[in-house]
Amino acid sequence: MPSKDSFKSKSTLTAAGKTYTYYSLEAAAKNGGLGDVSRLPAALKVLLENMLRFEDGLTVNEDDIRAFGEWADKGGQNPREIAYRPARVLMQDFTGVPAVVDLAAMRDGIKALGGSAKKINPLVPVDLVIDHSVMIDEFGTPRAFQANVDLEYERNMERYTFLKWGQKAFNNFRVVPPGTGICHQVNLEYLAQTIWSAPNEAGELVAYPDTLVGTDSHTTMVNGLAVLGWGVGGIEAEAAMLGQPVSMLIPEVVGFKVTGAMTEGVTATDLVLKVVQMLRKHGVVNKFVEFYGPGLDNMPLADRATIANMAPEYGATCGFFPIDDETIRYLRQTGRDEDRIALVEAYAKQNGFWRGADYAPVYTSTLHLDLGDVVPAISGPKRPQDHVALDAAAQVFGEYIHGLRKPAKAPELQKSEMTEEGGAPAPASIPGDEMGPGRGRVDGQDYILNDGSVVIASITSCTNTSNPYVLIGAGLVARKARALGLTRKPWVKTSLAPGSQVVSEYLNAAGLQEDLDALGFNLVGYGCTTCIGNSGPLAPEISKSINENDLVAVSVLSGNRNFEGRISPDVRANYLASPPLVVAYAIAGDMNIDITKDAIGTSKDGKPVYLKDIWPTTKEIADMVHATVTRQMFMSKYADVFKGDEKWQGVQTTDAETYDWPVSSTYIQNPPYFRGMSAEKGDIHPIKGARVLALLGDMITTDHISPAGSFKANSPAGKYLTERQVPVKDFNSYGSRRGNHEIMMRGTFANIRIKNEMLDGVEGGYTLGPDGEQTSIYDAAMAWIDKGVPLVIIGGIEYGAGSSRDWAAKGTNLLGVKAVIAESFERIHRSNLVGMGVIPFEFIGEGRKSLDLKGTETFDIEGLGNDIRPLSTVPCKITYADGTVKTIQIKCRIDTEIEVDYVKHGGVLHYVLRDLVRAS
Known part of the structure; x- marks a missing residue:
């Protein structure tokens, strides 16, 4: 339905020789008496443009639009309910499979009520990226990637057959096959356009901000590219796909002012962990956060995306970065069409979306961070906001262990744990041969595990694998460590799961993948692995030692989530860290080591090696990024992104308009939501x-x-599968079985x-x-x-x-x-x-x-x-x-x-x- 355009905002602009229709905020303010909308944060301008474009007098009316004009005058708040329509929907397969299951069930449901199955189609473009199914079964070998891919297809063929049916059956629905990358990184590097364009009913080419909702909370990563998007539940995403507006209140917007520049040795991960801590403390639930200030001039878009990614961790709806010169540079570097880049710049400047030197909107509240104050850090052991300065990490971990071990089995150990007066509790497990609480032997091995043993070190997740600076940094740490004869400790399960194939391109071009391989960080897959619990099993003897001795084992990962029970059932303490630190902790192998000043290993010459000996300079990293990360890499790897490999091309499915639910399937089942449904709605009862x-x-x-991660045979879900003759080795994960409500309700x-x-x-x-x-x-x-x-x-x-x-x-x-x-x-x-x-x-x-x-x-x-x-x-x-x-x-x-x-x-x-x- 065309906009009523009560505010006479419809205008035209020209970019790269093409003429576009757009909805001008300045014209709406001038013709409709909206006030000075130039004072609005860019994130709110995106919502205002949406209101102007979709004004129909029903779901969007004049008062909804005027509420934006009043927002700044009311101190950065005016919580009016609005109906917002995102341009597209993004899904990953864990959350996407049940969404497609629901669409398929709705086709059955509408037929039962006398309607046409073909009525059930996404009305806005939907991209589903299969990225959550690969598990790290094999690691540390050259064949790890292929072995994990083979197992992925073996375990998930029923799901992939179903998704391929959906790709054929539904309009406006595309599937990015397995082994391509993480949905957020594919979105950032390829799908997102910053400013979208599409013909309207009158045949005019309309330009408008690229917006989306996604079925993964880290959809927010694309906010770094000035694309307004956030995570919604699969249910809400399905409604948006089917033409329902997202009902929301006009949000408060917290302005986060950034000044200065980061100091030597500090990474984007250190920065984002600090931002998470600050914003959690400030309180930003249900609010937008927008980043501004001169410090953005020193912040590459990869770092912005890292910060935007973790909006769920700091609790905000989104963490938005306005369009500026860096946005344009990134679009060009990642291979976007030159006409698109010209449109983004022209639109942003003409419609008031550009962040120039004078950008200073009204915010509901503000925070300030001088980038020079950011220090190396990790977060854990249980929550992303539990920020710990790196030089305090060993001490804080010791205090954590002391708290857990307080009702110790051996009272004399408690006494020995305390340091001199004024000191902090020491770890319960000091390296040595003696056994006791917090220590355990490992069958067939010549090493001992203790509270704090790092058993998983994983470079994974969209947070960091979209950022070439921290990945090149990790590769340089591996190179320097390898040159000194260092490698990972034998009890550490190492893995590298990049967010896109482009990462492998530039790591190989720089020769760094070989160095990472030498330390056990071989490619294990392109997907969201350890961060979602797809870390795969630990070696049986390590798992046995941890569980029999009740050890507090540790994972260190470059992810965004570290909640209890998420990473591995064998690991109780989980720390978020930059990729270079993940490599360093794999070498150290123990959280009790003060990695900033204690030796993390011994060189081939028998000398102690310290973190400073293997840490690259900021210039080393930047020089290598600029030399190896090229536009051609992005254009090459995304040239045929929907085609997939031979395995995907070999997946067979039907062309039927409704799905033929396999009765024996333990992955895909017709859910009960629409069975016996009446034609009329019901009542709300006490x-x-x-x-x-x-x-x-x-x-x-x-x-x-x-339900997430693995589950055991004696669990309700395990019993369900066992009763259907599914062996434990084929249980797969809860996430992979999201299309079967019988499994999921049991979990x-x-x-x-x-x-x-x-x-x-x-x-x-x-x-x-x-x-x-x-x-x-x-x-x-x-x-x-x-x-x-x-x-x-x-x-x-x-x-x-x-x-x-x-x-x-x-x-x-x-x-x-x-x-x-x-x-x-x-x-x-x-x-x-x-x-x-x-x-x-x-x-x-x-x-x-x-x-x-x-x-x-x-x-x-x-x-x-x-x-x-x-x-x-x-x-x-x-x-x-x-x-x-x-x-x-x-x-x-x-x-x-x-x-x-x-x-x-x-x-x-x-x-x-x-x-x-x-x-x-």
């Missing part, structure tokens, strides 16, 4: 007699809730580190069943469902933090949970719960502790009639096990009118499906 399925603490992440709330406060000190996915006995959360949920009893989840602060995992909401729904009552929610998960018809509530003034909740209570939530308003306060009656009754007020976190409608329909997909049937 929740009566609900019981608690789990009583959870603060910072329960979607990693705790959503919801099954994380090995989750702690249900209904149980005393028990870790893992357990709760109390109707009989009062401990059982798995899945089995308890099924037992309550059989009794017809609704369920609630009780949570603490920032419930649902972490990745945009749709199954955290889908699984919650399928377990019979009608409501989640928490002290606060993170943005994506709250939206996902609503999208699945589960109602989120927030405690007001009280919480699970002040209410003395034990999980044995019964909950009655009133005030949920059809006239419920967004953000209403409703009464909740709590009946305790002893019969005591207390009624409290809780806030209903159905935030917008459209979300009220979603819940009435039973979820957003039901809403869309009924809408399409009516339109048939």
Whole structure:
């Protein structure tokens, strides 16, 4: 539908000899009395342009547009609900497979309601990048890459067959095959255009900002290229694909001023870990962050993308960088068409999106960082925001171990752990031959593991593998270490999983891959590996030693997530670090070493080697990047990006418009969401007699809730597969089986580190069943469902933090949970719960502790009639096990009118499906 253009903003511009129509913010301000919109941050200008272009009088009206004109005058805030339409959708295969499963199920559903299956198609372009399925089974050998690819296809052929069917069956849907790269890096280096162009109904070529939503929270990485994008749940992404606007409030925008330049030896990873710490402390949940200031003139786009990538870790919706000269340079270097580059520059300058020397918009609040204050650092052992200066890392780790070992098995060891007065606790495990808590022998090996042994060192994840400066830096560390005769410690599992094939091109061109290989950092695959739990198994004897001796083993990875239980079931302490530091820690092999001043190894001449001996200078790195990273590399590697290798080309599928669900498949199953669905929506009813399925603490992440990583034979998911004669070696991961709801609902709330406060000190996915006995959360949920009893989840602060995992909401729904009552929610998960018809509530003034909740209570939530308003306060009656009754007020976190409608329909997909049937 063409815009009403009430503000007469439609204009034209010329770039590279072509004429484009565009929606001018200056014209809208002048003709419509919007005020000085030049004061808006560039990120908000993107939203304003979207409103002007999609003004239809229904979903977008004049008042929505005027709200942007008032934003700066109201101190950088005006939280009006708007309907935002991103230009495209990006998916990775873990979250993409269930989205395509849902689309396929919707085709069946619409046929059952008398509609046409062909009505179910993405209405905006969708790119799905298969990047989350490769696992590191083999490492440290020249054949590691091919061996892991072969296993990937063997394990995932059912999923790949299904995705190839989707590629044929659906319009506007492209698949980037396995072995190409990580979705965010492919997006940054190839898919994103910064300014998009497309013909409208009148045949005019319209230019507009490139925008997207993605089914992975790190979609934000492309904000570094001035492309507004963020992660949404798979459910919300499916709605966007099907033409539904993203309902959101006009956000506050935190300005992050950058000045100065980084000092010698400091990397982009050190910078981003500092930014995460600062923004977490400031509080930016549900807010945009925009970076500005003269320091950006010294910041290459690769570093900007590294910072933008970790917006989920600092809690913001996005971390945006405006268009400037560096944007143009990067577009040219990565092989974008010259006409596109000319359009980006012309549009940005003509429509007020350009960051010049005088760029100084109004922000809701601001922070400031002098880049010269950034020091080398890591983050861990459990959260990305746990910033630790590198020179304090060993001491802080020692304190962490001391806290864990305090109720020690050997009291005399506790005494010896303490240093002199005024000192810090020392690690429980000092190298030597004596055994005791925190130490363990390894079968068949001549080394001993201890608390702090680094057993995984992985260069992985979109955060850093898109950045040639830190990857070249890692290669130079390997080169210098190799020249001195150093290598990794034998207990360290090393891996290199680049974000795109271009990385291999420039590492090979620089001769650095050979050096990395010599230290065990052979190519293991192009995908998101260790960071999502696809680290693969440790050597059996190492795993055995860790578990039998209850060791706190360590992983060091160049990723963005280090939550408990995420990286490996054998590893409890996980540290985020720059790729060069990953290599250094592989050589050191122990977190107890102060890597800034202790020797990390011995040279072939028998001399101690220190980190400073192998650390490259900033100039060495920059010179090699400029000499080896070329435009031609990007153009060559992305020339035929959708074709895939011979294996992908050999995947056979059908041309049917609906999917023929294989009954015996353990990977792909038709979900139950649309079975027996009526043609009309239902009502919202009070929740009566609900019981608690789990009583959870603060910072329960979607990693705790959503199935991820490996699982064991005695788990509910393992039993399901065993009953179907699937051997343990073929279990694969939860992520690879996201297309089978039977597996995923059994793995919801099954994380090995989750702690249900209904149980005393028990870790893992357990709760109390109707009989009062401990059982798995899945089995308890099924037992309550059989009794017809609704369920609630009780949570603490920032419930649902972490990745945009749709199954955290889908699984919650399928377990019979009608409501989640928490002290606060993170943005994506709250939206996902609503999208699945589960109602989120927030405690007001009280919480699970002040209410003395034990999980044995019964909950009655009133005030949920059809006239419920967004953000209403409703009464909740709590009946305790002893019969005591207390009624409290809780806030209903159905935030917008459209979300009220979603819940009435039973979820957003039901809403869309009924809408399409009516339109048939």
